[in-house]
Amino acid sequence: MTDIAVPRPIARMLGLPGFASLARLALASPFLISGIVKLADFGGAVDEVTSLGLQPATAIAALVVATQLAGSILFLARRTCWLGAGILAVFTVLATLLAHPFWAFEGADRGRQTATFFEHVAIVGGLSVAALLSQGRSARS
Numbered sequence: 001m002t003d004i005a006v007p008r009p010i011a012r013m014l015g016l017p018g019f020a021s022l023a024r025l026a027l028a029s030p031f032l033i034s035g036i037v038k039l040a041d042f043g044g045a046v047d048e049v050t051s052l053g054l055q056p057a058t059a060i061a062a063l064v065v066a067t068q069l070a071g072s073i074l075f076l077a078r079r080t081c082w083l084g085a086g087i088l089a090v091f092t093v094l095a096t097l098l099a100h101p102f103w104a105f106e107g108a109d110r111g112r113q114t115a116t117f118f119e120h121v122a123i124v125g126g127l128s129v130a131a132l133l134s135q136g137r138s139a140r141s
Contacts, residue, residue, distance in 0.1 A: 020078070023130075027123070028072040028075050046061045067088075075087075081130060081131060082134050085127040085134070096116075096121070
C-alpha cells in the first residue's frame with residue numbers, strides 16, 4: 001500500500017519552527033496545570049488522595065505533584081521527551097486505574113467514567129507516539 005501524500009499546507013504547518021514544542025506543550029498541559037493547581041492548593045491535593053483511600057495521603061500528594069511537574073518539564077525538553085513521556089504515561093495508567101474504575105459504576109456514571117478512562121488511554125497513546133518520534137522513530141505500526 002502506498003502512503004498518502006501529506007497536503008502541502010499541513011506539511012508546512014508541521015514544519016514550522018517550534019511546532020513540535022507547541023505540540024508537546026499541548027500534550028503536557030493537563031499535567032502541568034494539575035501539578036500547579038495541586039501545588040497552589042496542597043490541602044486540596046491531600047484531600048483528593050484521601051478520597052481515593054490512599055495513605056499516607058500527604059506523601060502521595062507530594063509525589064503526585066512532583067511527578068506531574070517533573071514529568072512535564074522532562075517531556076517538554078526535546079532531549080528528555082522520552083523520559084518525561086514514560087513518567088507521565090506510567091502516572092496516567094496508575095491514576096486512571098485508581099480514579100476511574102468504570103467497571104465499578106452503574107448507569108450514567110459508568111458511561112462518564114468509561115469515557116474518562118479511555119480519554120486517559122488516548123493520552124498514554126499520545127505520550128507514546130511523542131516518545132517514539134523524539135527518538136527519530138516512525139509512528140508507523
